[in-house]
Every structure is written in C-alpha cells, then in structure tokens.
Amino acid sequence: MTSRPPLAGLVLAAGAGARFGGPKALARRADGTPWLAIAVDLLRGGGCDPVLVALGAGADEAAPLVPPDAVVVLVEDWARGLSATLRAGLGAVRVDAVVVMPVDTPDADPRAVRRIIAGAREEPRTALVQATYGGAPGHPALIGRDHFPALISGLTEDRGAGAYLARHGAATVECGDLWSGADIDVRPRGEDSGTR
Template identity: 50%
Template sequence: MSLTGLLLAAGAGSRLGTPKALVHDAAGSWLTRAAETLRDGGCDDVTVVLGAAADEALTLLDGLGVDVVIASDWADGMSASLRAGLRALPAEAEAAVVLLVDLPDVTAEVVRRVVAAGAGPDALTRATFDGRPGHPVLLGRGHWAGVTATAAGDRGARDYLAGSDVLLVECGDLATGDDVDAFRVE
C-alpha cells in the first residue's frame, strides 16, 4: 500500500503571533519535526501544504525530500489547505495520514499506531487522546472526494468524519494531541 503523509501548515497563526510553519520550540522547528514524524511513522512520501510565509517556510524544508503545495486560498481556513493537499497527492497514494503542524507532541509512534489500526483506500482512522478525537487522521483515497466536498472554513474534515464510520485509535498514552495555537511558544 502507498501511504502519503499530508502536513497542513498554511495557517497565519494569528493567536501565536507568527505563521504556524515558522514556529519552533526548544526541540526545534514544528514544521520539520512534523514532516519527519510522518515519514518516521510509516509514510512513503510527505506533502506539506504551506500558505502564510510560504517563502520563509520553504527554506526550513530544504533537504527533507518532501513535496510542497502552496494553498493560494489558505486564508479561507484549514479546509482550503486540506483540499489543496488532497488534490496534489500522488496518483498511486491509497491513503493519506493528515497531521496539523501545531501538534508538536504527536510522535511517529502515534502515526504508526493509527496506520497499524487500518489503512488502505477505504480506511477512515483517527487518533483519540483520552477519548477526545484528534490528529493524525488516516483518510483512504475512497474518502477524499467526500472530504473535499464537505470541508468548509476551519472545520477541515470534521463534518465528513462526524457523518462517517471512523475507527478511533486511542493514543493518549503516547501524547496529549493538544493543539498549541492558543499561546506563543518561544
């Protein structure tokens, strides 16, 4: 099976005070760490969706061997990035593991657990953290059209997932899955 990692990193990070793709903490760049998390988690390829500060973010990805997509309509919300990313994935990809850049404690082990629970063109698998749905989300190719058709604003695939039979995979023992865009990390 061909599995592609899809990293959404286009947001302006208005609450953070800097574009999400440029944020770093003591462990380094969130952008490079998330791309490596997807690859180390079992993804054959990684596609990164950029938007805000794309030119600066591109320099952080030099040498990582990832594909980059620029979502020109990134300001419309996460749904625009998700649609742009799914449309750009390789034809041979049977499934995509979607990860958000602002989840710095999600590790390759979380990705591996989600992938191991079910992958393939019909898979729909989602990490949970102490019962709370989160990311990564594994979307089999059979779901991409539905996801792109229903994605709106900052809701991404939320509405599609809510109306679907999703396999939930508990990962709270591995990470918090907390979205860190509500405060600035130095």
C-alpha cells in the same frame, strides 16, 4: 506476504496563526528546530512516504524550513481557512491514503502515526482512522483515497475533516498513552515564530 501500499503524510501548515502571533509554519522549538521539520520527521518515522507540506501564509520564509525529502504544496487561497489547506493537500496526494497532521503538534509521537496506519488494516484506500486522547478525537487521522471527493466537496470555511470523520464512522485508535494530543495555539515561552 504482500507489502502495504504507500501512504502519504500531509502536514497542514498554511494558516496565518492569528492566536499564535504569526504563521505556525515559521515556528521553532527553543533549540531552533523548525516545527515543519519535526512534523515531516514524525510522519516519516510513522511510515509515511511521500510527505507533503501544505504552505500558505509565510510560504516564502517557510519553504526553506521544509526538509528536502518532503514536497511543498502551495495553498494559494490559504486565507479561506483550514478547508482550503486540506483541499489543496488532498488534491496533491497520488497514493491510496494519507495521514494528516497539523504543524502545531511538535510533541506528537510517531507511534501514534503507526497505530492509525495499523488501524487501516489491509484496505487503506477505503479507510478512515482517527487517533483519540482519553476518547476525544484528535490527530493524526488517516483518510483513504475513496473518501477524497466527498470530503473535498463538503469542506467549508475554516473547518477540517473532523465532521466528515465523525459522520462516516471513522475507526478510532486510543493514543493518550503516547502524548497529550494537544495542539499549540499560543506561542510557548522560549519558542519563536522564526520571523526575527
């Protein structure tokens, strides 16, 4: 029996969080748990190793919130939007595939990560797999290394990998039975940005 090649996890956490009221990399649950720690644990619990965390806005304050077993990737041009964050994160991946998850999904379930990894079958290097929620595309998404050059070259403005995944027929895995699939754009009551 052969073992599966290593799969990285990538937490996208470099944005300024304008609608949220501050960088989401600094957000915490009501109990004080940083969203960054939740996202790293989610990817690790789903089977990713190593886990990378892309930081930009608020990076100096956010870096201490990153668990020590994760790798911080600094996004120098984070103000250019999601495309810059994804470009920097993919550029730091050294294994066959990466599972991408934004930091603003603290209610996500690690079983969703495991499902999309299973959806990559035996060839993660060429795979494209995306979670869906009631048929609508969402996170996490798995991107095989063979797709990195074309995806990176096509990234523009504040756009992520969604259009690329759709254009290239990403396999989909329904995860709506595990959690809502919703990201958080407005700060929930009782949670803060960690900037007090």
